[in-house]
Amino acid sequence: MKQKVSRRQLLATCAAGMMAGLAGCADPDVAMFVDRVSTDREIGQRATIRPEPGGEDAAIVANATANATEAATDGPAERPPFEPNRPVVANGTVYDLHWESTGRFETRTEYVVSLSVHEDDRETDVAFDELPEIDRDRLELFRRRVERYADEDAAEESPPRATFQHRYSDAEQADSALVPEPEYDTIAIAGYPVSVDVRSTTVEQDIYRYTTTERAPTLAAFGRELRERHRFSLTGLSESERAFFETVIEDGSYFQGSLDADHEAAFESIADRLVAEPALFVDAREGEWLLAYDGTDYWVTVDFVRMEEYADRLERVDSL
Numbered sequence: 001m002k003q004k005v006s007r008r009q010l011l012a013t014c015a016a017g018m019m020a021g022l023a024g025c026a027d028p029d030v031a032m033f034v035d036r037v038s039t040d041r042e043i044g045q046r047a048t049i050r051p052e053p054g055g056e057d058a059a060i061v062a063n064a065t066a067n068a069t070e071a072a073t074d075g076p077a078e079r080p081p082f083e084p085n086r087p088v089v090a091n092g093t094v095y096d097l098h099w100e101s102t103g104r105f106e107t108r109t110e111y112v113v114s115l116s117v118h119e120d121d122r123e124t125d126v127a128f129d130e131l132p133e134i135d136r137d138r139l140e141l142f143r144r145r146v147e148r149y150a151d152e153d154a155a156e157e158s159p160p161r162a163t164f165q166h167r168y169s170d171a172e173q174a175d176s177a178l179v180p181e182p183e184y185d186t187i188a189i190a191g192y193p194v195s196v197d198v199r200s201t202t203v204e205q206d207i208y209r210y211t212t213t214e215r216a217p218t219l220a221a222f223g224r225e226l227r228e229r230h231r232f233s234l235t236g237l238s239e240s241e242r243a244f245f246e247t248v249i250e251d252g253s254y255f256q257g258s259l260d261a262d263h264e265a266a267f268e269s270i271a272d273r274l275v276a277e278p279a280l281f282v283d284a285r286e287g288e289w290l291l292a293y294d295g296t297d298y299w300v301t302v303d304f305v306r307m308e309e310y311a312d313r314l315e316r317v318d319s320l
Contacts, residue, residue, distance in 0.1 A: 034299075065093075105204050106207055237269075
């Protein structure tokens with residue numbers, strides 16, 4: 001039996017050009033993912049977001065369900081700190097999350113860390129692996145870049161440099177050896193001395209107010225509602241279309257170019273059927289549908305990566 005590949009794994013691997021076994025993978029046209037949803041609860045899980053416990057998003061949801069809450073944006077200006085594209089789950093209950101700008105602002109301190117690789121024999125103060133975990137995490141991408149630079153076959157024209165800006169919580173500052181004041185001037189990474197410069201900067205943030213309305217008492221109740229209102233039946237398929245769709249069910253995914261030309265034609269026929277129905281969720285060129293096929297319910301996700309003729313036809317249901 002073939003091992004199923006998740007949507008995220010497949011697209012990420014294709015983007016890296018690492019799945020040589022899939023023809024055309026490095027230049028994808030479309031990716032389709034089909035998962036059986038056997039219960040109303042499974043449908044509800046697909047159609048909701050449960051923020052990671054202990055995280056900032058979970059705190060926003062918990063406080064909003066209790067008595068509304070306010071939170072400052074943690075990204076680009078005029079963007080809410082948490083902007084889910086589907087209902088959220090808290091304590092087993094499904095909520096619609098609402099947010100609006102308060103028109104007020106707050107300021108906070110962030111730190112700008114600049115790193116420069118040098119090709120001389122200057123002394124280093126600490127090895128990368130000896131840094132606190134918070135610093136290793138923040139510098140991990142740069143460490144990988146330096147390691148690639150150290151590979152003679154992939155050497156860059158000039159030594160790597162990088163600057164990143166992050167917020168550090170009070171606890172993270174207490175654990176860090178780089179902020180608010182660096183304890184080291186030079187770090188050893190992949191055999192190279194890397195100089196470190198740190199400065200603080202003040203950032204202004206929009207403050208958003210979050211509220212919730214209960215959508216369903218349980219995930220199962222929400223899933224049942226979606227099934228009754230938005231599931232459609234995929235029927236009347238030709239023999240080749242049935243063979244294609246059942247192959248995708250078995251494999252869990254279809255990647256344009258991984259099957260033969262007949263299957264590509266079958267995909268396009270089924271894609272026409274899908275985009276003719278409003279999707280439960282639409283995000284850029286991706287749509288998600290709940291459909292019934294041969295007596296079984298399936299959650300179907302299609303990312304029309306390079307197929308604009310289909311992506312342009314995506315429409316979301318008027319309301320969940």
